[in-house]
Amino acid sequence: MNKATNWLGIVLISAAPLLAHQSWFENRSVKQQLKKAVVHYNEGRFATAETILNKTLKQSGDNYKSVTWYLLMKANYGLSKIEESREMARNVLQSDPQSTYVKHVFSCLGDMFVDEGKYSAALRMYLRARALQSDELFLEKIDQRIMNTLKVNISLPRVDEMLSVEFDLQNRSVLLLTKAYGAIYAGQPDDGAQTLSGINIDNVPDRYFDFYEELLLATYHPPRKNITIGVVLPLSGEYQSQGNLFLEGLKSAIQSQPDELHNLSLIIYDNRSKGIETIRAVKVLAKKQEIIAIVGPLNAGNALIAANSLSSSMIPLLIPSSVENGLVTLGENILQLNSDENTRGRFAARYAVQKLGLKNIAVLAPANEMGHNLVDSFCKELDLLGQIPVKLEWYSDFPEDLRRQFKSIRKTAWDLLPKEDEYSEFLGLEIDSLDALFTISVDDFFDLPKDQEKVLSSKDSSKISLDTIDGIYLPISPNHLSYLATQFPLYNLNTQVIGNEAWQNLEILNQENIGPHLSKMIVISNRKEFVQNEFSVQADHHKNNEFFFQGFDCVQLLSAVINEDNLDRKTILDRLNSMDEFHGMERIFSFSGEPSNLNKALQVLQYDQNNFSSLGFFKGDSLITSFFQAP
Incomplete structure (x- = not known):
């Protein structure tokens, strides 16, 4: 008997560490699951977070129920499951009213009421969260929510109802500020002044003091x-x-x-x-x-x-x-x-042809949705004006290397040069019919032609400046400017550049190796x-x-x-x-x-001498040019 008792005691004593270890392991597992759910929630995967939390709720003990309910409340809110979210809130408030998560529950309930347009109910929830004397960071967030909510013209009877059951002195001051704001908002500054006079300034939270002074000043203005x-x-x-x-x-x-x-x-x-x-x-x-x-x-x-x-x-x-x-x-x-992008591309083409008189126009643009939209509308407008681009080039991703595109454009520029006729020096002679009656001696030729110099071709150095392309349309993405601006000068295209508002970056344009090559550039932009x-x-x-x-x-x-x-x-x-x-x-x-x-108003800007100046603006289909001279 004694042996049996002793053996049982040994078993129980020996099992105690095992049970403690098992409890520790379960707690650690629950914590890991909760952390995993939080990661999914923060990345917007609310459904995944909900699945993990529901599974965790079945496995966890009482120690983790409050936090799991709260996280489920947030996940359901993210999934627009409002009733399920409120059920989780009730679980926390009913089962663990002293939980540190109660303040967050009230805050989340306030957000739900805001989404439903129930601002007085939202204010009530935010004030309950505030009354819990939370940490400073939480108070700052709650005060911001309260400030946004009390300016939504909450009905004065509802404010009076809340005042009748509010005992926290700072919260009462916030409600009185809400009431004063509502009176001033309704065009009754005298009533607002009377409400403000009942506020003890010592009870006004620091973050609301500027608002208090604004209201006080507003009471001196007419309705x-x-x-x-x-x-x-x-x-x-x-x-x-x-x-x-x-x-x-x-x-x-x-x-x-x-x-x-x-x-x-x-x-x-x-x-x-x-x-x-x-x-x-x-x-x-x-x-x-x-x-x-x-x-x-x-x-x-x-x-x-x-x-x-x-x-x-x-x-x-x-x-x-x-x-x-x-x-x-x-x-x-x-x-x-x-x-929109159609309007931008259309007006760029119209300005290029009708105002600048450009004929040979090339296009270089990104092969993304923005680039295609701008270029499509640009080319359609050119077609209506009786022109087509002499060259159209695209680039993908970041334009780190545009050698192929710019070499192709330079080849087109070479092809546009006037072709020399190999018989021009003979066909250019004027022969008088009387001269044919006389004998011509070789002595009459006192200057023999010299060997002709080598004629340059499109394969020669890019250092040769070409001006046969009148203009080039260069719409770019905002983060492409540094790539385009540094490569364009290398290819010596003496042409009129027309760009979009992504070119409006003086910090890049005013660099010594860029600005001089883009002088007189035209930018069609919404921005002045x-x-x-x-x-x-x-x-x-x-x-x-x-x-x-x-x-x-x-x-x-x-x-x-x-x-x-x-x-x-x-x-x-x-x-x-x-x-x-x-x-x-x-x-x-x-x-x-x-x-x-x-x-449909778009600015026409010109880059020159390290700055942009206005040349006018499109208004509807009209170009307002009364205060500038065309370049």
């Missing part, structure tokens, strides 16, 4: 009409640098607006550089009747998705960056602020010549400052068609469609002619 614009931008993900720069331009333009009769407010959605988020954003914004127009997105693919999603809507959708052909055919409410001013200085420290100016010009364009009356969507759309000419900071806008929802 103004508030205009709301929806904005869809990639503020995170692949294109976040472009989106944030565009947003800076929007904000700078609003701040620079004179004291008009209206306030311009923005409701900004981050589409995370993804198509599915773009669809969600534009649909939510279109449902809010106080929004008179939507701006964005930037990426061509997401712009196409947004245009398709709103093709049957009447809300104006301003696409600021895409140059895609056919985009405006998706709906009368789609306004393309960048001229560079003008130094306070806003260009603000944008110049960014690599892609064109996106800053695109945002700036969008606000200016909308402000030009907004006045104190008739601010419905149809009126705004009609005013934009009928706009004949508007000059923004970087671009000119003209929707005259058909289609009336495509900007």
